[in-house]
Amino acid sequence: MNMIDPEAERKEILRHYRRLLRHAKPFLKDNDAKIIKKAFNTSVEAHKDMRRKSGEPYILHPLAVAQIAVEEIGLGTTSIVAALLHDVVEDTAMEVEEIEREFGTSVARIIEGLTKISGVFDYGTSQQAENFRKMLLTLSDDVRVILIKLADRLHNMRTLDSMPRHKQLKIASETMYLYAPLAHRLGLYAIKSELEDLYLKYTDTDTYKDISTKIRQTRSARGKFIKDFISPIEEELRRHGFKFNIKGRPKSIYSILKKIKKQNITFDEIYDLFAIRIILDVPLEHEKAACWQVYSIITDFYQPNPDRLRDWVNTPKANGYESLHTTVMSKSGQWVEVQIRTKRMDEIAERGYAAHWKYKSDGSGGESGLEMWINKVRDMLENNTANALEFMDEFRKNLFVEEVFVFTPKGELLILPDRATALDFAFEIHSEIGLHCLGAKVNQKLVPLSFRLRNGDQVEILTSQKQKPNEEWLDYVVTSKARSRIKEYLREDRKYKSEQGKAMLERRLLYLKVPETQGNLNKLMAFFNVPTVQDLHYRIATGHIDIKNIKEVIFSAQAERGASMLEPKSFDREVQKIRGVTSDMLVIGENTSNMNYKVAMCCNPIPGDEVFGFETEEDGIEIHRTSCKKGMELMSNYGNRIIKAKWTDQKELAFLAGIRIKGTDRVGLVNDLTRIISNSLRVNMRSITIDSHDGIFEGNIMVFVNDTSHLDKLIQRMGKVTGVLTVERFD
Numbered sequence: 001m002n003m004i005d006p007e008a009e010r011k012e013i014l015r016h017y018r019r020l021l022r023h024a025k026p027f028l029k030d031n032d033a034k035i036i037k038k039a040f041n042t043s044v045e046a047h048k049d050m051r052r053k054s055g056e057p058y059i060l061h062p063l064a065v066a067q068i069a070v071e072e073i074g075l076g077t078t079s080i081v082a083a084l085l086h087d088v089v090e091d092t093a094m095e096v097e098e099i100e101r102e103f104g105t106s107v108a109r110i111i112e113g114l115t116k117i118s119g120v121f122d123y124g125t126s127q128q129a130e131n132f133r134k135m136l137l138t139l140s141d142d143v144r145v146i147l148i149k150l151a152d153r154l155h156n157m158r159t160l161d162s163m164p165r166h167k168q169l170k171i172a173s174e175t176m177y178l179y180a181p182l183a184h185r186l187g188l189y190a191i192k193s194e195l196e197d198l199y200l201k202y203t204d205t206d207t208y209k210d211i212s213t214k215i216r217q218t219r220s221a222r223g224k225f226i227k228d229f230i231s232p233i234e235e236e237l238r239r240h241g242f243k244f245n246i247k248g249r250p251k252s253i254y255s256i257l258k259k260i261k262k263q264n265i266t267f268d269e270i271y272d273l274f275a276i277r278i279i280l281d282v283p284l285e286h287e288k289a290a291c292w293q294v295y296s297i298i299t300d301f302y303q304p305n306p307d308r309l310r311d312w313v314n315t316p317k318a319n320g321y322e323s324l325h326t327t328v329m330s331k332s333g334q335w336v337e338v339q340i341r342t343k344r345m346d347e348i349a350e351r352g353y354a355a356h357w358k359y360k361s362d363g364s365g366g367e368s369g370l371e372m373w374i375n376k377v378r379d380m381l382e383n384n385t386a387n388a389l390e391f392m393d394e395f396r397k398n399l400f401v402e403e404v405f406v407f408t409p410k411g412e413l414l415i416l417p418d419r420a421t422a423l424d425f426a427f428e429i430h431s432e433i434g435l436h437c438l439g440a441k442v443n444q445k446l447v448p449l450s451f452r453l454r455n456g457d458q459v460e461i462l463t464s465q466k467q468k469p470n471e472e473w474l475d476y477v478v479t480s481k482a483r484s485r486i487k488e489y490l491r492e493d494r495k496y497k498s499e500q501g502k503a504m505l506e507r508r509l510l511y512l513k514v515p516e517t518q519g520n521l522n523k524l525m526a527f528f529n530v531p532t533v534q535d536l537h538y539r540i541a542t543g544h545i546d547i548k549n550i551k552e553v554i555f556s557a558q559a560e561r562g563a564s565m566l567e568p569k570s571f572d573r574e575v576q577k578i579r580g581v582t583s584d585m586l587v588i589g590e591n592t593s594n595m596n597y598k599v600a601m602c603c604n605p606i607p608g609d610e611v612f613g614f615e616t617e618e619d620g621i622e623i624h625r626t627s628c629k630k631g632m633e634l635m636s637n638y639g640n641r642i643i644k645a646k647w648t649d650q651k652e653l654a655f656l657a658g659i660r661i662k663g664t665d666r667v668g669l670v671n672d673l674t675r676i677i678s679n680s681l682r683v684n685m686r687s688i689t690i691d692s693h694d695g696i697f698e699g700n701i702m703v704f705v706n707d708t709s710h711l712d713k714l715i716q717r718m719g720k721v722t723g724v725l726t727v728e729r730f731d
Helices: 006-027 031-048 062-069 077-083 098-102 105-114 128-137 146-159 165-185 189-203 205-217 218-237 253-263 284-301 342-349 353-360 369-382 388-399 422-429 431-435 478-513 517-529 532-539 552-557 566-573 631-636 669-679 707-718
Strands: 244-250 274-280 323-328 334-341 402-405 413-418 437-440 443-448 459-463 584-590 595-601 611-617 622-623 644-646 655-664 684-694 694-704 726-731
Touching: 006 062, 006 077, 006 707, 031 077, 031 098, 062 146, 077 105, 077 146, 098 105, 146 165, 146 189, 146 284, 165 189, 189 205, 189 253, 189 342, 189 584, 189 726, 205 218, 205 253, 218 244, 218 274, 218 342, 244 655, 274 342, 284 323, 284 334, 284 342, 334 342, 413 422, 422 431, 422 437, 422 459, 422 478, 431 437, 431 478, 437 644, 459 684, 478 532, 517 532, 517 694, 611 631, 611 726, 622 631, 669 694, 669 707, 707 726
Parallel strands: 274 334, 595 622
Antiparallel strands: 244 274, 323 334, 402 413, 437 443, 437 459, 584 644, 611 622, 611 644, 655 694, 655 726, 684 694
16 A cells, blocks of 8 residues: 555546536536535545545545536536535434534435435335435436436546446446436437447457557548538638537447347448537527528538437427437548537536526426426336336336327327327227227328337227236236236236136135135146136136036046155156266365355357356356346346356366256155156256145156256256146246
8 A cells, every 4th residue: 555645646636526516617606616625625524534446535425426426427516515415324323314414404305305214125126226215216306416426426437447347347237227218218319329438448358448549540541531521611601691600529439349249241241430510609599590501501512311310309209309310421531420419419518417407597488398207207106016026127117108199189289208199099008098099090091009119190099998908918008007007907807807707706715515625726727737826816707717617537546545655766866867067167165165155148158258146036146247237237237146257178068057846645646746857858967845735736856957948858858748837037
């Protein structure tokens, strides 16, 4: 550890603080500077003995977050104060009430939203997801919570170098999973791109370096190209008396990679590696006309690609983005994307939500797309009965949507996510209309519920009181409002029908003079091949099981049977032992211990890939590649269950998988099952536990297999054995 020089550190801290004030100065009002100073001093005091992983004084982090909030997002005093204090409640003894007394309600609310929840969580949900949900709840009161959270995350990502590897992966994954989409949705493109690039830097370092080197190498050639390209346009724009500014911007590393993968092309083939942006300085009322005039000037010089004209000036994106994009052919035969926008639009594009406030006071009073979105989020939060993880998933689905614009019969515009159907439209108007929706007329033609809407469609919904939702409806909808209402209805409906079926069954058993014992219910479930009692009731109510088919004979036939035929010992003896897996192939955790692990099927890592282990609920460890999408989700939501893992020597691996099997106990079942396992593609059984009561057995069998298709074949074969009700894989 090198010696710490307190004086040098003090100067460093003050330098950062002064820089912050310099950027804040333009908008400071009467008392603002004092309040910021007080917040700064409070934070210095609170964090005085703390250091970051990199060894620097902790206070530099809140200062940096405040700096990002002002300089890169364009927030004001309240946000600076909240950013300076954002870790105080979490890391020190100071309480929110104290902050409220000293700095007022809005600062306290924001900090409350930023403070992680501690405490107990329902099983099956994740702490991160709950924290995120809490943060979003505050989003609907004050969007600054999210903006400061993004600033906080951006600074953490920029300083990720000093973190240990597993932390880097967890934080980077979480960023990609949640924060980058959020930044995108809030219109903060610069931040979104930087977060994506940083994610790549830590999860796929080689690709990142490779692309950034190529960008550097082609920089001067690009510069010359852009200069040649814009000089004739500049001249013409000046001739027309435009005030303007032209920027050329290279694409982000992440978006280049995405393009290479998606279109299966090489780096050199990416034509719009650079976009040219023309920013006009014109008054609000002339914006549209000016953008189109510039478009016509550009297309006088260069041939446009008509398929790639995007007009977000007349219909802005839901996050408020406005711009006119065209792709034109340059003299050297390369396509170039040209973006035409005004200063106001550019600020909204770069700063997103924060810039909206600035232009809100223009008296137009219309609700921007973003506010509609925030209202949707609020709606989702209030009507969401799902657990936090399910909620997160829905929320993400809503983040990355392109929109379709459709009209009601009266000509009102509704904006729905891409791929939305007539049924989504119905729910968007009102839940009741959705629940009774029979079909729709799109542009006067009758269409089914599943009809996918296109831009400009005019939609009229047809309803009937007799119509009710069914399971299939979930396949037709994409909006979370429709999904959650349909799920809620189906849950209630199933509960109601099960109650009816239960009553019907009770009457029938009374009539047959058969007592309603668990054993008898098990016999019924086995006879009709249904997995749970509730299913049994439900099927009786819906007529899938005819109540008349419930007869005495079902209960007597197997009643007098002795102990189970399924004895693990005999089962084991009958199955041939074929082969195992050596424990030295993977080093898991700090030491080589003989742990059960399996390779994740989502990314199928092979020896040599960079991998990590994830503890699943059932104590097994799942091996993922660090660049895996599903892995990203796991690291985001369950960081505490991540285990380091790496390959040692390369062999063909066999992995342990569990099969859970339920059925009716009968003579000869053992032989049938063991025959399948032992004849099945060199499967090696590791252990078996079986439990039998009331004529129903449940067994867990652990086998070694090569891959999932191997396992699926085995499961299919076992499922065909007479008497077997369900066979499923468990982790």
